[in-house]
Amino acid sequence: MKRLQGKVALITGASSGIGRASAKLFADEGATLGLMDIKTDEGEQIAAEITAAGGMAKFLNVDVTDGGRIETAVETFATDFGGIDILYNNAGGATPRDDHLLNMPLDEFDAAIALNLFGPFAACRSVIPHMAMRGGGSIINTASIRSMIGTVGADGYTSAKGGIVTLTMALAVQCAPKGIRVNAIAPGAVMTERVKALMSAGNDSGPDQAMIDKHLLGLGEPEMVAPAALFFACEDSRWVTGQILPVDGGASMN
Ligand SMILES: NC(=O)c1ccc[n+]([C@@H]2O[C@H](COP(=O)([O-])OP(=O)(O)OC[C@H]3O[C@@H](n4cnc5c(N)ncnc54)[C@H](O)[C@@H]3O)[C@@H](O)[C@H]2O)c1
Secondary structure, three states, X not given: OOOOOOOEEEEEOOXXXXXXXXXXXXXXXXXXXXEEEOOHHHHHHHHHHHHHOOOEEEEEEOOOOOHHHHHHHHHHHHHHHOOOOEEEOOOOOOOOOOOOOOOOOOHHHHHHHHHHHHHHHHHHHHHHHHHHHHOOEEXXXXXXXXXXXXXXXXXXXXXXXXXXXXXXXXXXHHHHHHOEEEEEXXXXXXXXXXXXXXXXXXXXXXXXXXXXXXXXXXXXXXXXXXXXXXXXXXXXXXXXXXXXXXXXXXXXXX
């Protein structure tokens, strides 16, 4: 039996990186997928690949900083698929403007919060009533190694990811009576195109050499994070809620 057979999973930021790898893994495990991103061509392409391989996936262009757009998309997926079981709040990331707080434009803080904290907050708000109607579900949020240890730079992003940790714990408590589990993954440095761009930005928006050196098992790839999302999505983690799981090659303990 596939681990997500019969389950409906929504993934934000599904057009590239960790979200894309997770969409493919969830599809392999039998999930029906509602994919969201601002990159339409790539998202449509992934949905088409999953469908061509015999799976079920639909893509919608959704900017997660727009709570109304999230709400509309969630209602569409719930209607089309008959309900929602899993939400993977993956969309996020720092930008090259995000740096040490003394060096970054102040409005970048608002942008970082909108993408990395408001987006997941709004998506949880839209999805929880649907999961409750189903008698339960699983929400997977995305924190960061920057929310587990003190790091250099990307201070707007770091602030937002810290909020994800406490939001995850609060929702775990509030949603347990509804049968909804809420956990988060805290990735270390994963070599997506976005992170490579940050590392060549010439500031502290990306991981510096000291951070890179902390990764006992080397730097990560998106396919190394996706199995952790699958664990939280499926019944293997049915007795786990409110946890923040570092998936970071040992960086947070080194
Ligand atoms: N890669 C890392 O080193 C790393 C480390 C820690 C945490 N994370 C977190 O993991 C998640 C995925 O990161 P990634 O490296 O795979 O990034 P990525 O840039 O490869 O993928 C993120 C996806 O989110 C989409 N996106 C961006 N803004 C959006 C918006 N407003 N609305 C909807 N979609 C939007 C992008 O188009 C992209 O497809 C992020 O939350 C990131 O903060 C990544």
